[in-house]
Amino acid sequence: xxxxxxxxxxxxxxxxxxxxxxxxxxxxxxxxxxxxxxxxxxxxxxxxxxxxxxxxxxxxxxxxxxxxxxxxxxxxxxxxxxxxxxxxxxxxxxxxxxxxxxxxxxxxxxxxxxxxxxxxxxxxxxxxxxxxxxxxxxxxxxxxxxxxxxxxxxxxxxxxxxxxxxxxxxxxxxxxxxxxxxxxxxxxxxxxxxxxxxxxxxxxxxxxxxxxxxxxxxxxxxxxxxxxxxxxxxxxxxxxxxxxxxxxxxxxxxxxxxxxxxxxxxxxxxxxxxxxxxxxxxxxxxxxxxxxxxxxxxxxxxxxxxxxxxxxxxxxxxxxxxxxxxxxxxxxxxxxxxxxxxxxxxxxxxxxxxxxxxxxxxxxxxxxxxxxxxxxxxxxxxxxxxxxxxxxxxxxxxxxxx
Amino acid sequence: xxxxxxxxxxxxxxxxxxxxxxxxxxxxxxxxxxxxxxxxxxxxxxxxxxxxxxxxxxxxxxxxxxxxxxxxxxxxxxxxxxxxxxxxxxxxxxxxxxxxxxxxxxxxxxxxxxxxxxxxxxxxxxxxxxxxxxxxxxxxxxxxxxxxxxxxxxxxxxxxxxxxxxxxxxxxxxxxxxxxxxxxxxxxxxxxxxxxxxxxxxxxxxxxxxxxxxxxxxxxxxxxxxxxxxxxxxxxxxxxxxxxxxxxxxxxxxxxxxxxxxxxxxxxxxxxxxxxxxxxxxxxxxxxxxxxxxxxxxxxxxxxxxxxxxxxxxxxxxxxxxxxxxxxxxxxxx
Numbered sequence: 001x002x003x004x005x006x007x008x009x010x011x012x013x014x015x016x017x018x019x020x021x022x023x024x025x026x027x028x029x030x031x032x033x034x035x036x037x038x039x040x041x042x043x044x045x046x047x048x049x050x051x052x053x054x055x056x057x058x059x060x061x062x063x064x065x066x067x068x069x070x071x072x073x074x075x076x077x078x079x080x081x082x083x084x085x086x087x088x089x090x091x092x093x094x095x096x097x098x099x100x101x102x103x104x105x106x107x108x109x110x111x112x113x114x115x116x117x118x119x120x121x122x123x124x125x126x127x128x129x130x131x132x133x134x135x136x137x138x139x140x141x142x143x144x145x146x147x148x149x150x151x152x153x154x155x156x157x158x159x160x161x162x163x164x165x166x167x168x169x170x171x172x173x174x175x176x177x178x179x180x181x182x183x184x185x186x187x188x189x190x191x192x193x194x195x196x197x198x199x200x201x202x203x204x205x206x207x208x209x210x211x212x213x214x215x216x217x218x219x220x221x222x223x224x225x226x227x228x229x230x231x232x233x234x235x236x237x238x239x240x241x242x243x244x245x246x247x248x249x250x251x252x253x254x255x256x257x258x259x260x261x262x263x264x265x266x267x268x269x270x271x272x273x274x275x276x277x278x279x280x281x282x283x284x285x286x287x288x289x290x291x292x293x294x295x296x297x298x299x300x301x302x303x304x305x306x307x308x309x310x311x312x313x314x315x316x317x318x319x320x321x322x323x324x325x326x327x328x329x330x331x332x333x334x335x336x337x338x339x340x341x342x343x344x345x346x347x348x349x350x351x352x353x354x355x356x357x358x359x360x361x362x363x364x365x366x367x368x369x370x371x372x373x374x375x376x377x378x379x380x381x382x383x384x385x386x387x388x389x390x391x392x393x394x395x396x397x398x399x400x401x402x
Numbered sequence: 403x404x405x406x407x408x409x410x411x412x413x414x415x416x417x418x419x420x421x422x423x424x425x426x427x428x429x430x431x432x433x434x435x436x437x438x439x440x441x442x443x444x445x446x447x448x449x450x451x452x453x454x455x456x457x458x459x460x461x462x463x464x465x466x467x468x469x470x471x472x473x474x475x476x477x478x479x480x481x482x483x484x485x486x487x488x489x490x491x492x493x494x495x496x497x498x499x500x501x502x503x504x505x506x507x508x509x510x511x512x513x514x515x516x517x518x519x520x521x522x523x524x525x526x527x528x529x530x531x532x533x534x535x536x537x538x539x540x541x542x543x544x545x546x547x548x549x550x551x552x553x554x555x556x557x558x559x560x561x562x563x564x565x566x567x568x569x570x571x572x573x574x575x576x577x578x579x580x581x582x583x584x585x586x587x588x589x590x591x592x593x594x595x596x597x598x599x600x601x602x603x604x605x606x607x608x609x610x611x612x613x614x615x616x617x618x619x620x621x622x623x624x625x626x627x628x629x630x631x632x633x634x635x636x637x638x639x640x641x642x643x644x645x646x647x648x649x650x651x652x653x654x655x656x657x658x659x660x661x662x663x664x665x666x667x668x669x670x671x672x673x674x675x676x677x678x679x680x681x682x683x684x685x686x687x688x689x690x691x692x693x694x695x696x697x698x699x700x701x702x703x704x705x706x707x708x709x710x711x712x713x714x715x716x717x718x719x720x721x722x723x724x725x726x727x728x729x730x731x732x733x734x735x736x
Contacts, residue, residue: 041549043662045558178705205705209662210653214412214584215697221582222405235560236658247487247571248582265560272457272562274486274495 035094036106039082069340087112110134125348129328148377149328150285173202173225182232217244256282275388295365368399404579417693422594426642433638442667443548448650456506496568518643678729
């Protein structure tokens with residue numbers, strides 16, 4: 001076969017295009033984007049605004065460490081108003097504008113995670129963490145790209161009930177908000193209580209904000225409960241319920257779950273209403289930020305916070321809500337880096353595979369020891385107790401796994 | 403029977419707060435025919451003003467110490483040895499907060515009055531003579547302005563404020579059942595009822611009240627009779643804002659301060675529709691009924707039903723009496 005000059009040039013150009021085009025298309029991004037929706041307005045704006053600074057800290061920290069295989073990362077955070085449809089719209093928008101540069105997303109509610117889950121298919125799929133500990137999400141078969149950065153709400157109920165049983169409790173009340181978040185662990189909680197021989201004497205649902213405290217406290221008093229689990233609240237209702245019960249003279253021991261365990265809220269209540277939260281206990285997946293002697297990663301955060309947030313309350317304290325976001329981002333980065341270092345594309349499938357393979361991870365202090373991802377969650381936590389005198393939550397149990 | 407009484411009282415206490423919120427919506431409607439969808443956010447501003455004057459200002463370094471905590475020696479002496487929730491202890495703890503509570507209330511009412519007047523003069527007055535629908539849409543837009551402004555000024559941080567009245571626990575036996583009430587809730591209810599009663603009396607017996615009623619009947623005729631309709635509009639907004647300030651302060655003491663306070667207005671809108679948009683008495687009956695119905699449903703059927711049953715009752719009333727329990731039949735609705 002012979003080529004004349006024109007045929008040779010044309011064939012050469014076609015071959016170059018055929019071989020080179022995919023390489024051009026798959027060229028490494030100049031930067032990777034991690035998107036996020038936060039409730040900067042709306043009913044949970046308090047939490048959203050405390051979490052938001054964590055993203056700027058994370059961007060600085062991760063980029064100082066070399067980003068993902070030397071490529072810098074950038075966060076795109078948007079307000080959702082705690083409306084799942086807004087989070088979905090934010091996700092679709094950042095997907096459209098950033099394309100393949102978008103490698104992970106941080107969502108802001110159980111509702112949003114469930115709404116977005118069916119969208120995570122093919123080219124539209126990305127690894128997705130969130131503020132949620134919803135039990136339904138901890139299932140790689142149905143939610144392969146979504147993960148929890150701690151124990152599910154069901155796990156948290158398990159930990160609390162085990163602790164109540166160990167303390168000799170027998171009659172418990174469960175008071176929860178009338179939200180998806182509040183109802184999440186109920187059925188499982190009933191089964192766990194039966195398994196442990198605990199009698200649930202009251203199941204009471206309340207509004208998530210502005211609940212009718214006298215009515216709920218009256219029912220709690222009538223139930224004869226020794227222990228009461230409060231679940232599905234963030235800044236309100238749980239303190240008022242405890243305060244009301246104390247005024248009522250009820251000797252009930254109160255227990256909370258992750259979102260009702262923030263020191264900033266407990267401190268503010270104590271300052272304004274007195275030390276009635278004394279003895280309040282709850283399950284917390286992470287070490288508190290002030291307990292960082294054995295937490296080198298927290299020490300790095302603290303040094304950065306001092307520099308980045310000087311003159312603000314964030315200078316010295318990172319809320320548990322922000323720690324949850326940081327833990328979620330650490331897990332995502334670990335999976336992304338492992339994928340990139342293995343020479344693989346940062347597709348949702350590749351990254352999710354690396355995420356689910358995280359084993360014996362030394363988190364640098366978030367948890368009591370090395371942890372592993374099992375069913376896209378980390379099922380560990382411990383019980384802390386609040387002291388109005390020291391204004392600290394201190395551990396009242398060992399690290400418990402589920 | 404004792405149990406029934408307990409939950410009925412709980413419901414009446416909630417109902418009184420609903421009535422205090424409703425009075426603002428009715429006042430504006432009576433005078434201007436505008437359904438103020440932003441009323442909940444005026445209440446939220448009242449709560450934040452109360453927070454500013456009762457917590458932020460007394461906490462400043464330059465503020466006198468007695469403003470933050472007034473504790474004369476006799477009070478310290480009396481407080482010694484009393485438990486946190488002892489009745490006398492609770493009263494003394496509250497008394498230490500009296501200066502900042504008063505400052506908070508005066509500040510909240512004054513600032514909200516100014517806010518109400520500004521809203522009326524800048525947003526509503528220019529639309530006089532235009533369709534009522536346009537004015538209603540402005541109140542919808544006002545929601546975004548007020549909620550955004552609150553976030554800018556106070557951020558979304560949750561905070562807590564001192565009770566307006568001593569939160570002394572009150573216990574007594576009735577029909578063999580121990581009844582338990584919160585002192586602050588009883589006082590809040592009395593404050594709400596007093597304000598409500600005062601406004602109804604004012605509307606019925608004073609010149610300003612007659613002007614409001616005349617304007618509500620027919621603005622053109624009221625004009626021709628020498629009533630300054632713009633002034634009536636303005637007064638109605640100020641009245642709604644000031645009562646909203648008190649309602650906001652009370653809500654803040656019950657639920658803490660957060661941007662979600664603005665959402666209370668929406669649930670009360672349904673109550674106002676049930677009572678009749680232009681009827682103070684109708685709204686009072688509706689507010690009390692919904693409060694009691696909520697408490698009873700919570701007691702007997704649980705919270706899932708408590709969120710539904712009272713509002714089903716509202717719908718039923720509206721189906722059979724579209725103008726509400728005591729509203730005027732010719733009321734034009736949106």
